[in-house]
Amino acid sequence: MTRQELLDRRALARQLSLAGRASVADVLSEADSNFKTEKPAVRIGVTGPPGAGKSTLIARLAASRLQHGERVGVLAIDPTSPLSQGSILGDRIRMDEIADDPNLYIRSMPSRHAHDGMADNITGMLAVLESHNFDNIFLETVGIGQADYSVRTLVDTVILVVVPESGDTVQAMKAGVMEMADVYVVNKADRPGAKRTVTDIQSVLALKENNPGGWRPRVLQTSSEDGDVLLLDQAITDHLNWRRDNVDLLAHRRDQARYNVEMLLNRRVGELLADAEPAQLDRPISDIYADLVGRL
């Protein structure tokens, strides 16, 4: 790496820290002076339950895109402890094989106050990454449950990763994140039950209404075989190409605005409730609510 590249990396790392730590007031005061983006990056969200292999899969997808000379940024979120507010950020350990590539930047972030698989100020952090001219940004969510699909709003393509024998999970998820992905991956497919899980997902998807010209979600199996990841990479590219011609960008931007405001309000409400005198909370809920709305 050249000296300038090193300095750029440090600057990027620091800007991400600042963006991640920004308070609600900070975000509001800087909201419209956002980082400039010359060329928007492709944003790929990777989500799924804990232990499904999200980080490892990102590393392999990133490797494939790095080989084509593309620049790749990874933002990997791990959960904040509700007890200590601390965290262990262990995603990058799975990405070691590619960590030497100067065209790759990996950043681990704690979820902090966010409970939707994302992190505080995720929008600001993505904007920082994007301003550093990455071709691809991978966003790895916290290991999620059935209702955590905020990632949908923030990225272009959503990949949901599950493991074989997730039959029950698939069932449980069919009304939440199960409806939100563009590409479904049954990872660790060398384990027994992979085919069954693929069939389960396909049967859930088959119940969905099919719009003519709409994207038909792909269901793939991946294992440690390299060919699997190439197929997944292709499915992502196919979706991105489809999206370019078919997605209503204005509606997508409005969804993002809705999400950003909602998250800021959530945090502000959290702050006000945390600061409230305990006795205030003994009042009827309608009074607490009215008081809170008044102070917003």
Next chain:
Amino acid sequence: MSLQGKRILIAKPGLDGHDVGAKIITLALRDHGADVIYTGIRKSPDYIARTAVDEDVDAVGLSVLSGSHQEMLVATLDQMKAMDAADIKVFIGGTIPPDDHAALVAAGAAGIFTSEMNLEDTIARLEVALA
């Protein structure tokens, strides 16, 4: 005092694979509010320095039980300097004989934590050092 909001990289340089200590420290730091990144075992000083820069950490803790603490500390500090990141504090811990402490401090160690130290003392000292 707490380590809330501090980002700390716990790293195992060199060839020793004994990382129970590193993992105990990682958990203790998290329990005191820090955001902790653990590298896993057998990492090069170059890898550790790059990770420290990319993750914008406030401190690096090297865990060495192989006897090569002096070499690993110096090599890591050299890499950090080369990356313009000499401001990130580097602590070292593990099995480190008392006779070696002065040389480590002279080389630039921000603090030394040996295996026999009480965990609460370790955290308390770190809280002061990173305040």
